[in-house]
Amino acid sequence: MSDNTVRIAGILVDSFFPLLKAGLLYTVPLTIISFVLGLFVAFITATVRILDIKPFAKIAEFYVWIIRGTPLLVQLFIIFYGLPSLGITIDAFISAIIGFTLSVGAYSSEIIRAAILSVSKGQWEAAHALGISKKQALIHIIVPQAIKFAIPPLSNSFISLVKDTSLAASITYTEMFRVAQQITARTYEPLWMYTEVAVIYLMFCTVLNILQTKMEILFERSGN
Amino acid sequence: MIKMENVNKSFGKLEVLKNINLEVKQGEVVCIIGPSGSGKSTLLRSLNHLERITDGRVYIDGELLDERKNDKDITNLSPESISKICSELGMVFQRFNLFSNKTVLENVTLAPIIVKKVHKTESTEYALELLEKVGLSDKKDEYPSNLSGGQQQRVAIARALAMKPKIMLFDEPTSALDPELVSEVLDVMKELAKEGMTMIVVTHEMGFAKEVANRIIFMDKGEIIEEGKPESIFNNPKEVRTKAFLSKIL
Numbered sequence: 001m002s003d004n005t006v007r008i009a010g011i012l013v014d015s016f017f018p019l020l021k022a023g024l025l026y027t028v029p030l031t032i033i034s035f036v037l038g039l040f041v042a043f044i045t046a047t048v049r050i051l052d053i054k055p056f057a058k059i060a061e062f063y064v065w066i067i068r069g070t071p072l073l074v075q076l077f078i079i080f081y082g083l084p085s086l087g088i089t090i091d092a093f094i095s096a097i098i099g100f101t102l103s104v105g106a107y108s109s110e111i112i113r114a115a116i117l118s119v120s121k122g123q124w125e126a127a128h129a130l131g132i133s134k135k136q137a138l139i140h141i142i143v144p145q146a147i148k149f150a151i152p153p154l155s156n157s158f159i160s161l162v163k164d165t166s167l168a169a170s171i172t173y174t175e176m177f178r179v180a181q182q183i184t185a186r187t188y189e190p191l192w193m194y195t196e197v198a199v200i201y202l203m204f205c206t207v208l209n210i211l212q213t214k215m216e217i218l219f220e221r222s223g224n
Numbered sequence: 225m226i227k228m229e230n231v232n233k234s235f236g237k238l239e240v241l242k243n244i245n246l247e248v249k250q251g252e253v254v255c256i257i258g259p260s261g262s263g264k265s266t267l268l269r270s271l272n273h274l275e276r277i278t279d280g281r282v283y284i285d286g287e288l289l290d291e292r293k294n295d296k297d298i299t300n301l302s303p304e305s306i307s308k309i310c311s312e313l314g315m316v317f318q319r320f321n322l323f324s325n326k327t328v329l330e331n332v333t334l335a336p337i338i339v340k341k342v343h344k345t346e347s348t349e350y351a352l353e354l355l356e357k358v359g360l361s362d363k364k365d366e367y368p369s370n371l372s373g374g375q376q377q378r379v380a381i382a383r384a385l386a387m388k389p390k391i392m393l394f395d396e397p398t399s400a401l402d403p404e405l406v407s408e409v410l411d412v413m414k415e416l417a418k419e420g421m422t423m424i425v426v427t428h429e430m431g432f433a434k435e436v437a438n439r440i441i442f443m444d445k446g447e448i449i450e451e452g453k454p455e456s457i458f459n460n461p462k463e464v465r466t467k468a469f470l471s472k473i474l
């Protein structure tokens with residue numbers, strides 16, 4: 001083995017645990033917090049639009065339009081670098097949470113809306129005929145049935161989010177990718193370092209894929 | 225119990241109901257027959273706001289449910305009072321529409337619990353009574369997807385009855401069933417008729433109509449063409465269109 005191979009192997013081994021640690025301590029929490037908050041926003045956005053609650057339905061539509069029509073990276077830049085000009089300074093972590101939450105909220109609201117709309121119209125009609133209000137119908141009948149349709153696409157969003165959190169590196173938040181950048185700056189081995197961090201993302205996503213499959217089987221079995 | 229005055233309904237340019245006048249008295253069983261697309265379902269559905277009429281008036285149990293002029297609502301009714309009036313009506317659909325995420329028993333108890341705030345034990349007790357009546361006590365913990373069409377439709381009837389409606393609306397309740405399952409549903413409906421329930425039944429089951437109905441209404445192209453006692457409609461139809469329709473299906 002040449003000296004260089006040994007050197008690179010050493011760098012990879014030395015950096016593996018710092019990277020994994022950054023992944024578990026920063027990437028994972030950022031993903032989970034943004035996703036949970038995002039789902040909450042998404043659910044409200046979808047409900048407001050489905051029930052056509054004025055004037056919120058229009059606001060929700062506008063919000064989805066803006067977020068889906070502009071790059072996530074640009075949104076993060078506006079929040080982190082732009083808002084300070086208005087005297088609003090938000091630290092990198094919170095900026096990232098806000099950016100990702102808004103993004104998940106908009107995209108997932110479309111998923112939830114589609115899932116709700118794919119529940120057969122007969123279910124709404126039967127509820128109406130029994131005097132059940134739209135709100136109660138959503139809670140007791142429609143949403144429980146829609147979950148089954150929403151889980152596969154929501155799992156995909158979650159997996160995308162794990163990868164998208166690497167954008168937070170560009171607003172100085174030290175998650176896994178930024179740690180990789182920092183190590184690269186010291187070692188000058190971009191090919192190996194970025195490949196290594198790619199492999200760790202791949203590990204995370206593979207675990208999530210397995211969980212997704214498990215969850216889908218579970219919901220398939222639980223009937224309806 | 226039910227009164228429709230000069231009711232018109234259009235979907236865009238398509239006129240589906242044309243100047244319908246109809247009265248149904250307490251305890252009456254009225255069967256509506258007519259070719260496909262004649263507006264039978266639309267008539268039924270405008271009795272509980274599943275469709276909104278574009279013109280005319282609808283009264284349920286003496287109370288004004290809908291009044292429209294040129295598609296403008298002129299009733300000023302709150303959603304609560306509309307839902308209260310509608311709750312006098314039970315409806316049974318062609319495709320059953322049981323709540324697929326709920327068991328048979330939950331299907332029957334749900335509306336009384338969340339709409340009428342009936343206590344769960346009380347509501348369960350009554351639901352079991354109703355399931356007994358439609359012959360399905362042993363299926364109470366099944367999900368709808370595990371039942372045959374005939375069983376699902378009987379659960380749907382029990383579910384509607386759980387709200388103690390004064391009037392039952394049936395929209396082709398047996399059309400989606402395999403032939404051998406039709407009679408189990410018709411039997412339940414006959415039983416209801418015998419108990420004096422006011423019923424409006426859209427059906428292609430002429431045997432049932434003859435046997436149970438007090439009155440037959442024949443509709444075509446959005447109009448009530450002819451109505452009368454089963455004997456007179458089936459044996460001596462007066463209108464050409466009625467004759468043509470009956471000769472095709474009898």
Ligand SMILES: Nc1ncnc2c1ncn2[C@@H]1O[C@H](COP(=O)(O)OP(=O)(O)OP(=O)(O)O)[C@@H](O)[C@H]1O
Nearest residue numbers: 235238240258259260261262263264265266267396
């Ligand atoms: N939501 C709707 N939008 C547009 N047109 C509709 C709608 N619902 C019904 N129609 C039309 O209204 C007409 C009457 O329909 P309706 O379902 O009341 O007929 P029907 O007598 O019940 O027929 P069938 O025996 O096939 O059930 C049909 O031409 C139908 O295509």
Ligand SMILES: [Mg+2]
Nearest residue numbers: 264265266396
């Ligand atoms: Mg019909």
